[in-house]
Amino acid sequence: MCMSTSMGLKDIASRKGIAVGCCINDAHLNEGKYRSALVRNFNLATPEYELMHSQLCPTRGKYDFENADKVVAFALKHKMRIRGHPLVWQSRLNIPSWLARQKLSRSEAAKLLKDHIMTVMKRYKNEIHDWVVVNEAMNDDFKSGKFKLRKGFWFNRIGPRYVEMAFRLAHIVDPKATLWYNDYSMDEINGKSDAVYRLIKGLLKKGAPIHAIGLQMHLASHWNLDPKSVEANIRRFQKLGLKVGITEMDVRIRKPVTKKKLKKQAKMYSGMLRVALNTRCEDFSLWGVTDAVSWIPESHKGYDAGLILDKKYRPKLAYENLVEALNE
Numbered sequence: 001m002c003m004s005t006s007m008g009l010k011d012i013a014s015r016k017g018i019a020v021g022c023c024i025n026d027a028h029l030n031e032g033k034y035r036s037a038l039v040r041n042f043n044l045a046t047p048e049y050e051l052m053h054s055q056l057c058p059t060r061g062k063y064d065f066e067n068a069d070k071v072v073a074f075a076l077k078h079k080m081r082i083r084g085h086p087l088v089w090q091s092r093l094n095i096p097s098w099l100a101r102q103k104l105s106r107s108e109a110a111k112l113l114k115d116h117i118m119t120v121m122k123r124y125k126n127e128i129h130d131w132v133v134v135n136e137a138m139n140d141d142f143k144s145g146k147f148k149l150r151k152g153f154w155f156n157r158i159g160p161r162y163v164e165m166a167f168r169l170a171h172i173v174d175p176k177a178t179l180w181y182n183d184y185s186m187d188e189i190n191g192k193s194d195a196v197y198r199l200i201k202g203l204l205k206k207g208a209p210i211h212a213i214g215l216q217m218h219l220a221s222h223w224n225l226d227p228k229s230v231e232a233n234i235r236r237f238q239k240l241g242l243k244v245g246i247t248e249m250d251v252r253i254r255k256p257v258t259k260k261k262l263k264k265q266a267k268m269y270s271g272m273l274r275v276a277l278n279t280r281c282e283d284f285s286l287w288g289v290t291d292a293v294s295w296i297p298e299s300h301k302g303y304d305a306g307l308i309l310d311k312k313y314r315p316k317l318a319y320e321n322l323v324e325a326l327n328e
């Protein structure tokens with residue numbers, strides 16, 4: 001099969017000093033087209049779900065790293081940096097059911113938090129040097145405008161301090177790792193990004209080892225993000241001494257998918273890439289590469305086509321616009 005000699009995103013991006021990333025789903029690594037689309041375009045990998053607590057530890061005391069190891073091995077083989085994700089996330093999809101049922105004292109919960117972080121980070125100490133330590137700790141109550149730490153498994157048992165505790169534990173396990181806070185709907189300056197800014201600023205003041213902020217950037221093509229506001233948001237976190245990355249971008253389209261909506265999607269992808277380039281973000285990462293493998297249709301009924309290659313792995317206008325923005 002002749003491989004097209006044209007460069008992929010990562011080659012063009014490397015000239016601009018930005019990593020281009022993608023989540024990797026181990027269940028599709030046996031598909032040639034999926035593998036080559038990843039290898040050709042990306043030099044940073046995030047396991048899509050294989051490092052979730054519920055996937056690693058479906059039964060108490062027994063860790064199964066098989067699927068995560070597959071993603072890590074693939075990434076290493078193709079010289080991709082890896083962002084481990086997520087160590088601590090209160091989503092009910094992430095907390096193992098056996099754990100969710102546990103009545104735990106604060107110290108028992110703190111011990112379980114420590115055990116999990118140490119078990120996972122130690123296994124990949126030589127392979128993973130970036131970790132999303134806490135994912136989506138801030139609520140998204142845009143209706144009330146009152147943004148505070150989400151209640152949830154760890155918050156309810158340990159209290160708000162679980163966030164700082166997680167970062168301090170991760171830093172003890174691997175003092176050299178870059179430790180990320182990652183969240184969604186905090187791309188522009190808004191109530192949620194303000195609340196995260198206050199939280200992180202406060203934690204940094206207490207000496208918490210937080211090094212980077214991940215803006216997930218899960219968008220819809222009918223939204224209108226203001227690039228200036230995203231840029232200002234990125235810069236204010238950088239002013240705290242933090243690295244910033246775009247960690248999970250996709251732009252879902254409300255069906256029917258039309259040429260007009262694909263054009264808008266392409267504009268949004270390249271607009272956010274330009275923001276990432278202007279602000280020297282660590283990386284510009286997508287939450288998938290092909291519409292054939294995407295969380296969107298399952299999780300957002302009535303939406304589809306959120307990524308940069310179509311279901312047949314053909315480059316969409318979004319892909320072409322990213323290449324254009326990188327060649328500017």
Ligand code: G3I
Nearest residue numbers: 025027048049052055086091093094135184216248295299
């Ligand atoms: O494939 C396994 C299957 O073998 C197993 O039998 C089954 C039951 O355990 O699980 C299957 O895995 C599912 C996996 O997606 C398949 O890709 C998990 O149940 C399911 O929970 C998992 O969902 C992931 C979701 O996070 C978990 O909340 C999605 O893939 C993933 O795209 C999504 O990604 C999140 C980021 O982590 C955080 N930001 C938002 C983003 C989208 O929700």
